[in-house]
Amino acid sequence: MSTPTSRAPSWLLAVSLALAVAGVVLLMQPGTPGMTPAKAPADNQTLDRSSPPASTQTTLPSPHLSKTTPAAPGPRDVSALPPHGDGAAGDRAIQQALENAWPANLPPDDEAQLRAMGRELLRADATGIGRSRWPAFFGPSAREIAPAFATARFRIQAVIARRDGAAHRAVVHLVWAGTDRGGTHSDGRISDLYFARIMKKGQPTWAPQPRT
Secondary structure (H helix, E strand, O other): OOOOOOOHHHHHHHHHHHHHHHHHHHHHOOOOOOOOOOOOOOOOOOOOOOOOOHHHOOOOOOOOOOOOEEOOOOOOOOOOOOOOOOHHHHHHHHHHHHHHHOOOOOOHHHHHHHHHHHHHHHHHHHHOOOHHHOHHHHOOOHHHOOOOEOOOOOEEEEEEEEEEOEEEEEEEEEEEEEEEOOOOEEEEEEEEEEEEEEEEOOEEEEEEOOOO
């Protein structure tokens, strides 16, 4: 006697598969409650072209000047600086960036005097030329400190003078380029020189202040 074959399990399996497929299709339809599209990750790697690579950081061997660091934005946002190696063609843009970052807050005569003094003082410290003009600043050991940069290709790219807190104190920001004793030329260096208002022979003037 033969036993009849049961088809119920196959039928139930087919219905279950059909329902599962239908459920997946419904869930994939847009606007389905409970389905929230995934958000793309935020791009936080915005390129800041206003700051040069950290590899340009250097420090002059003189103990008198403040540390020399790559040019960086000041209190206000600055426009993008020209690329390194742009030469004198980019100096005007750097000058404008400094003026935008630190708005003028000194009388024009004082700023002009400080800018001229800052240029000469930085050149004297970096190249050794003119250190004798600043005996009180460099001290008797000035001649013992070998210049870190050659006179050739040394260039002040931009300079501004601003009040440094009190009215009798000022800071000169300089951006410059130079070739060191190893023959490596780099630009976009920035140094800050500090000055104080003093009386000399009955006349007010500015004197450099070493900051340690």
